[in-house]
Amino acid sequence: MAGSMKEIKLRIKSVESTMQITKAMELVASSKLRRAKERVEHSRPYFETLYATLFDIAAADSEFSSPYLAKRETHRRLYIVIAGDRGLAGGYNANILKAVEADAADAPEQGYCVLPIGKKAVEYFERHNASILTTSFAVAGDISVSDCFEISRLVCQKFLAGEFDEIRIAFTQFVSMLTQTASILPVLPFDAPRPKPGQERESLMLYEPDSTAVFDAIIPEYLAGVVYGALCESVASEQGARRTSMDAATKNAGEMIEHLNLYYNRARQAAITQEITEIVAGADAES
Numbered sequence: 001m002a003g004s005m006k007e008i009k010l011r012i013k014s015v016e017s018t019m020q021i022t023k024a025m026e027l028v029a030s031s032k033l034r035r036a037k038e039r040v041e042h043s044r045p046y047f048e049t050l051y052a053t054l055f056d057i058a059a060a061d062s063e064f065s066s067p068y069l070a071k072r073e074t075h076r077r078l079y080i081v082i083a084g085d086r087g088l089a090g091g092y093n094a095n096i097l098k099a100v101e102a103d104a105a106d107a108p109e110q111g112y113c114v115l116p117i118g119k120k121a122v123e124y125f126e127r128h129n130a131s132i133l134t135t136s137f138a139v140a141g142d143i144s145v146s147d148c149f150e151i152s153r154l155v156c157q158k159f160l161a162g163e164f165d166e167i168r169i170a171f172t173q174f175v176s177m178l179t180q181t182a183s184i185l186p187v188l189p190f191d192a193p194r195p196k197p198g199q200e201r202e203s204l205m206l207y208e209p210d211s212t213a214v215f216d217a218i219i220p221e222y223l224a225g226v227v228y229g230a231l232c233e234s235v236a237s238e239q240g241a242r243r244t245s246m247d248a249a250t251k252n253a254g255e256m257i258e259h260l261n262l263y264y265n266r267a268r269q270a271a272i273t274q275e276i277t278e279i280v281a282g283a284d285a286e287s
Contacts, residue, residue, distance in 0.1 A: 005271065008264045012257055019253035025088065026246035029239045033177075036236035040174060043229045050222040054190060057215045066212055067160055068190050068219045077112040078133065078155065078164040079104065079184075080227065082171040082234040083121035085140050092172060092180065092241040093120040096234075099182040100170045113164070115151065117143060117231070133158075143231055145224075152224035159188050167223075171230035172237035178244060180237035187226055190219065 081100055083093045097120075104112045113131040116122045118140035125132055137143055137151060158164050167188035173181045 005264060005267045008260055008267060012260045012264065015253050015256050015260065019250055019257070022246045022249040022253060026243055026250060029243035029246060033236060033239040033243060036232065036239050037174070039232040040229075040236050043225070043232045047222075047225040047229045050218060050225050054215060054218055054222060066190075066215050066219075068156075068188060068216065071189050072165050074165045076164050077104070077107055077166045077168065078115065078158070079112060080115045080151065080155070080167070080169040080230075081117065081121045081125075082140065082169070082230055083116070083118035083124070084234075084238045085119040087120070088245060089238050089242040090245040092238050093118075093124075095180075095182040096170055096172050097121065097124050099184060103168070103170070103184045115155070117151075140231070140235070145228055148228040148231065149220070149224040151227050152220045155188070156220045156223060169226060169230050171234045174233050174236040174240060177240050180241055185226070185230070187223055188219075190222075 079100055081096065083096055087093065100114070111131060113133050114121075114125050115133045115137070116125055116135065117137045119138055122132075122135050122138045134154070137147060155164075155167055159167055166186065168184050168186050170182070170184045173183045175181055
């Protein structure tokens with residue numbers, strides 16, 4: 001009985017230590033989440049302005065053409081996949097990786113290629129022997145704005161060269177503190193509704209040297225903005241998922257401690273009862 005009580009006491013101390021860790025991680029995630037949400041809010045206007053400009057250019061002329069608008073038969077698809085660098089974030093990493101696998105189920109015969117951002121994405125696709133474009137952006141926490149522009153230039157170069165016919169970005173959209181949604185967004189070719197002849201929208205903007213040159217110059221900027229915005233959304237989602245996960249782990253640890261204390265008290269009472277019984281039995285024997 002004494003051995004059982006000692007084991008329960010050690011178990012309680014172990015769970016208490018774990019609860020302190022999960023509580024600390026929850027507080028850290030909450031702090032990082034506030035900053036991540038601010039980044040999301042600040043990144044959206046840039047993306048929306050670029051998209052509106054591209055949309056206006058494409059919708060103003062029915063004869064407007066650009067290699068970034070050309071839709072061709074898909075022989076090879078590229079996914080830019082954003083995941084986390086660490087675990088302990090609930091289903092954050094698993095959900096986005098499963099979404100990519102599900103979306104790639106209809107990939108063409110030549111399959112698909114990935115540009116992973118985040119250690120978990122790199123590890124996953126290396127383990128599954130997927131075709132990887134580059135692992136230069138393996139640490140999501142170190143990705144800067146300049147890295148997003150480097151990714152955009154690389155992807156646009158491959159798209160124009162015909163190495164990929166379709167580009168999609170997979171990220172986790174931050175909806176709320178409790179809800180994060182795995183999303184896959186087609187980015188190239190750029191999807192803009194084309195006007196029919198005679199139904200062009202009158203544009204009040206003049207582009208130099210011409211609208212095609214401006215459009216082709218903005219596309220890499222637009223894609224870099226998409227990557228940066230998706231990264232901000234994913235980071236906020238990761239912190240939200242980790243905060244929720246650590247909060248649940250802390251509550252579970254508290255409940256476990258309550259149960260262990262109950263078992264400990266029962267074992268202690270049983271030990272005391274046994275000692276009293278032995279003393280009474282010994283006294284009876286002496287008399």
